[in-house]
Amino acid sequence: MMNRCKGCGVYLQTEHPSMLGYILKKENGLCNRCFRMRNYNEYQKVIQDNNDYISILKKINDTNDLVVLVVDLFLFHKNIEEISQYLHNDILLVLTKRDILPKKIDDQKLISYFQKMSFSFVDIEVVSSIKNYHFDSLFEKINIHKKSDFVYVVGYTNAGKSTLINQIIYHYSDKENLLTTSMMPSTTLDMLSISIHSELTIIDTPGLLIQNSLIDMVDEKILKKIMPKKELRPITYQVKGKQYIVVEDFLSIGAFDVNMTLYFSNSLSIKRFYQKPSDYCYQREIVVKKGEDLVIEGLGFLTITSDTVFTIDSKYDICIYTRKKFI
Ligand SMILES: Nc1nc2c(ncn2[C@@H]2O[C@H](COP(=O)(O)OP(=O)(O)O)[C@@H](O)[C@H]2O)c(=O)[nH]1
Numbered sequence: 001m002m003n004r005c006k007g008c009g010v011y012l013q014t015e016h017p018s019m020l021g022y023i024l025k026k027e028n029g030l031c032n033r034c035f036r037m038r039n040y041n042e043y044q045k046v047i048q049d050n051n052d053y054i055s056i057l058k059k060i061n062d063t064n065d066l067v068v069l070v071v072d073l074f075l076f077h078k079n080i081e082e083i084s085q086y087l088h089n090d091i092l093l094v095l096t097k098r099d100i101l102p103k104k105i106d107d108q109k110l111i112s113y114f115q116k117m118s119f120s121f122v123d124i125e126v127v128s129s130i131k132n133y134h135f136d137s138l139f140e141k142i143n144i145h146k147k148s149d150f151v152y153v154v155g156y157t158n159a160g161k162s163t164l165i166n167q168i169i170y171h172y173s174d175k176e177n178l179l180t181t182s183m184m185p186s187t188t189l190d191m192l193s194i195s196i197h198s199e200l201t202i203i204d205t206p207g208l209l210i211q212n213s214l215i216d217m218v219d220e221k222i223l224k225k226i227m228p229k230k231e232l233r234p235i236t237y238q239v240k241g242k243q244y245i246v247v248e249d250f251l252s253i254g255a256f257d258v259n260m261t262l263y264f265s266n267s268l269s270i271k272r273f274y275q276k277p278s279d280y281c282y283q284r285e286i287v288v289k290k291g292e293d294l295v296i297e298g299l300g301f302l303t304i305t306s307d308t309v310f311t312i313d314s315k316y317d318i319c320i321y322t323r324k325k326f327i
């Protein structure tokens with residue numbers, strides 16, 4: 001049987017150095033891509049096909065095993081129900097990256113938001129893998145709800161699935177190998193089984209790609225700025241007349257007479273202009289009603305105090321939409 005890379009799950013091969021799965025040193029069990037990502041922070045982009053992931057979900061659906069659906073609290077996708085529609089399995093919903101949202105928000109408020117969605121789950125937990133927040137409780141829930149020795153971890157790419165499994169490996173198993181994680185989408189390439197104890201094997205999966213997310217469009221330098229590393233400090237602007245809030249050199253948010261609060265990474269350079277500073281190729285207008293947020297996929301969201309029409313100009317074809325107010 002062919003071996004899989006211990007970091008990303010790809011089948012290993014020794015014939016073709018330029019192809020995925022190439023392994024130089026058999027001892028470490030890592031493909032060249034994982035080896036370079038871990039040791040040199042070098043990233044090799046892999047285009048994944050969502051149909052491949054849907055096939056994985058269908059395979060999981062053929063089992064009766066527990067599924068852990070990992071959702072990024074900061075950048076969750078509007079269609080998280082999309083994944084559950086392929087699965088009849090019991091789903092334990094895990095809301096991760098809690099450390100990024102402001103501390104003062106009550107966890108129960110976050111939970112209630114997801115409870116109102118149309119899919120049902122056996123339980124729900126709010127965690128942070130970075131801060132090891134609520135991991136004992138999560139691990140207990142996994143052990144209570146599992147139907148067999150196998151538990152699958154699914155979600156969108158970059159949600160934090162592999163980082164979460166690494167925490168479980170670190171705290172609750174005697175294994176030393178950790179999975180490869182990164183801020184880039186599609187780090188994990190195939191299903192990967194990790195035995196935690198004699199009655200629990202966790203299976204990591206690559207994840208569904210979010211279409212038109214900023215994360216897939218920008219270079220590494222900007223990507224590092226987009227992904228917050230610590231608690232967000234929301235920034236409020238009192239816009240009088242027409243003003244433009246410009247993010248780095250790729251996005252301009254035009255607004256008129258409104259109070260708005262931005263939940264974007266604080267590492268980004270954000271400036272206010274009183275005249276439109278530049279034109280970008282993608283332009284659109286979007287109405288946001290009181291009680292809704294405006295989401296800019298991969299960047300974050302903003303809240304408003306009254307109905308407003310935004311004019312958004314961007315260098316990239318980013319998905320922009322409204323959703324029911326989150327926090
Ligand atoms: N702040 C924060 N970042 C996290 C957390 N979990 C994962 N990340 C980061 O999110 C990115 C994607 O994580 P990864 O586990 O590779 O996602 P996957 O594609 O779902 O497996 C990495 O940069 C992680 O460091 C968390 O709890 N808090």
Ligand SMILES: [Mg+2]
Nearest residue numbers: 161162187188
């Ligand atoms: Mg992963």
